[in-house]
Amino acid sequence: MTPTPDTRHLTPDEVELWAEGLLPAARDAHLAQCDECRVTAGRERKLFRELAQLTRFAPEFGFVERVMAKVKIPTPSGPHFRSHTDS
Numbered sequence: 001m002t003p004t005p006d007t008r009h010l011t012p013d014e015v016e017l018w019a020e021g022l023l024p025a026a027r028d029a030h031l032a033q034c035d036e037c038r039v040t041a042g043r044e045r046k047l048f049r050e051l052a053q054l055t056r057f058a059p060e061f062g063f064v065e066r067v068m069a070k071v072k073i074p075t076p077s078g079p080h081f082r083s084h085t086d087s
């Protein structure tokens, strides 16, 4: 079921997804056991909430729909999260 454990740190994009509650479970699992990512994520969430308060009167339909369209696509054949930071 679970392929290779994902030990890569969260990218800024993934941290943003997490702040929106949209992070894939595999990456969420990494966050649960990585202090470094939790600190980053906590900071991002604070920022995200402040931003949400600032923009709460502004319509954000387009943004939400774009994000949802992305995450609702199922991934049938294994993880596509691959390290592109091999060094």
Ligand SMILES: [Zn+2]
Residues within 6 Å of the ligand: 007, 008, 009, 010, 030, 031, 034, 035, 036, 037
């Ligand atoms: Zn990490």
